[in-house]
Amino acid sequence: MSTTYQPGDVEPISGSYVHTEVEGVNHRIYFEENGPEDGIPLLCQHTAGNNCQEWRHLLTDEQITEEFRVIAHDLPYHGKSVPPTTQKWWTDDYTMTAEKFTETLVNLADALELEDPIYMGSSMGGNIALELADWYPERFRALIGLECGAHSPGFYIDWLDHPEVNTTEVNAYSCWGLMAPQSPEQTKRETMYLYEQGATGVFKGDLYYYSVDHDYRDKLDQVNADECPLYIANGEYDYLTTPEDGRQTAAGIGEGATAIELAEIGHFPMSEHPELFNAYIREILADITGDRDEELPDVLEPDDVGIELHQRGPAREKPAE
Amino acid sequence: MNDTELGTHEWWESYKETVNSDPEMKVRGHDKFSENFYVEIGDERVLLEMDGGEIKQLVPNPTMNNQWSFGVEGDREAWEEFVQETPPAFNHEIIASHYRTAVRNEDGHLQLTGNNKKIFQHLRAFQRTLDLMRVAHNDGGS
Numbered sequence A: 001m002s003t004t005y006q007p008g009d010v011e012p013i014s015g016s017y018v019h020t021e022v023e024g025v026n027h028r029i030y031f032e033e034n035g036p037e038d039g040i041p042l043l044c045q046h047t048a049g050n051n052c053q054e055w056r057h058l059l060t061d062e063q064i065t066e067e068f069r070v071i072a073h074d075l076p077y078h079g080k081s082v083p084p085t086t087q088k089w090w091t092d093d094y095t096m097t098a099e100k101f102t103e104t105l106v107n108l109a110d111a112l113e114l115e116d117p118i119y120m121g122s123s124m125g126g127n128i129a130l131e132l133a134d135w136y137p138e139r140f141r142a143l144i145g146l147e148c149g150a151h152s153p154g155f156y157i158d159w160l161d162h163p164e165v166n167t168t169e170v171n172a173y174s175c176w177g178l179m180a181p182q183s184p185e186q187t188k189r190e191t192m193y194l195y196e197q198g199a200t201g202v203f204k205g206d207l208y209y210y211s212v213d214h215d216y217r218d219k220l221d222q223v224n225a226d227e228c229p230l231y232i233a234n235g236e237y238d239y240l241t242t243p244e245d246g247r248q249t250a251a252g253i254g255e256g257a258t259a260i261e262l263a264e265i266g267h268f269p270m271s272e273h274p275e276l277f278n279a280y281i282r283e284i285l286a287d288i289t290g291d292r293d294e295e296l297p298d299v300l301e302p303d304d305v306g307i308e309l310h311q312r313g314p315a316r317e318k319p320a321e
Numbered sequence B: 001m002n003d004t005e006l007g008t009h010e011w012w013e014s015y016k017e018t019v020n021s022d023p024e025m026k027v028r029g030h031d032k033f034s035e036n037f038y039v040e041i042g043d044e045r046v047l048l049e050m051d052g053g054e055i056k057q058l059v060p061n062p063t064m065n066n067q068w069s070f071g072v073e074g075d076r077e078a079w080e081e082f083v084q085e086t087p088p089a090f091n092h093e094i095i096a097s098h099y100r101t102a103v104r105n106e107d108g109h110l111q112l113t114g115n116n117k118k119i120f121q122h123l124r125a126f127q128r129t130l131d132l133m134r135v136a137h138n139d140g141g142s
Helices: A052-059 A062-067 A098-111 A124-135 A167-173 A185-195 A202-213 A243-253 A274-289 B009-020 B076-082 B094-102 B116-121 B123-137
Strands: A014-022 A025-034 A040-045 A068-073 A118-122 A142-146 A230-235 A257-262 B037-041 B044-051 B054-060 B070-074 B111-114
Touching: A014 A098, A025 A052, A025 A098, A040 A052, A040 A098, A040 A124, A052 A068, A052 A185, A052 A274, A062 A068, A062 A274, A098 A124, A098 A202, A118 A124, A118 A274, A124 A142, A124 A202, A124 A230, A124 A243, A142 A274, A167 A185, A167 A202, A167 B123, A230 A243, A230 A274, A243 A257, A257 A274, B009 B054, B009 B123, B070 B076, B070 B116, B076 B123, B094 B111, B094 B123, B111 B116, B116 B123
Parallel strands: A040 A068, A040 A118, A118 A142, A142 A230, A230 A257, B037 B070
Antiparallel strands: A014 A025, A025 A068, B037 B044, B044 B054, B070 B111
16 A cells, blocks of 8 residues: 655655666666565566656555565666766667667666566566566566567657657657546656656667567567466556457467456556556565465456546536636 | 537537636647647548637638648547547547557547648647547546
């Protein structure tokens, strides 16, 4: 359960920097964490062009952080992970690839000495669960791909990095419809605010991986979910990787892969509707730790996890006659 | 739910009033949105002439004498879904709906036409203008 804080309260999240190599370059990576030192590590990956603040409500969920050491990082060039000081990075377009992404995650887990961690990521962080299960199944206890699919074409868009476009706002609001309309207005707007913090070209560069480099349509048999359990959990309102895409991906992988539809939520579940997401993810985490007796259902709905959706209040009244 | 049927003269007038009094259309540069665009509901096209983030004029059945930068087209059923207070997935926002049409080749969704550069230059103001169809249709909402 998330806590409501009062003036003077200090949240239990702590932030640090760890150094790790990616493609032979030393990177200073920022991460936040909460939970017991000996808790099960839960490494959380943000979405394309965003940063670890997307996970702030999971990081303060008392129920989850009682058992899990929740860790959320900023990828290099994102959030507080500034570009490497040894490189003339301004002479290159930033581009993310599957190889670079997986190397970053595995080296980060090594640098933090995470023992048998659970990996969880959304969107590009969800898709990369397939590469992790393909190339590094031995490194993780389980993988949770939120908004994950074998292929997610069509979002590598030139206008997201164009001098005649207000990319600060466009990089955010091109994602507005990825959220469910019934998610709370405040948390949807905060998700957009986080998107507006990205550096020039980084969102588009991440989308190179998301929409171009990542294509497992003919390689699902290489995904080793039998070695490392893989959960694919896609939101009902995610139009890029739909719940049906998730089911087809899990079916193509076979043993060890489980698809769950998350009802009444979209592509940024952890930040667009934290209360509902945290309740949903507890069910999946309980399945990983063996604390859940029943099989996970095909669809998780708010009623299943004791969440009553807030009545949507009018954002404003119509003007008086 | 508003008693006025989507696309009638009364509906468009109510919608115009909603857009022109919307606080978000007056901030963050949205008050620079002066690109005309059309909305086509089934075979009925209405041109929205925009000026400074407000609808200056509604022009039914625009002709070659009018000018616009872009438009949105869809069958009436798709628009009826779009304006629901809690719309169903994929017809709940313009980029979502266009993506299912243009990238996934599905029927029953909306489609953008026209100048993509101008769409992205004014994306949020344009998107908000369309979302306000839902506000107007439901006597409030977001």
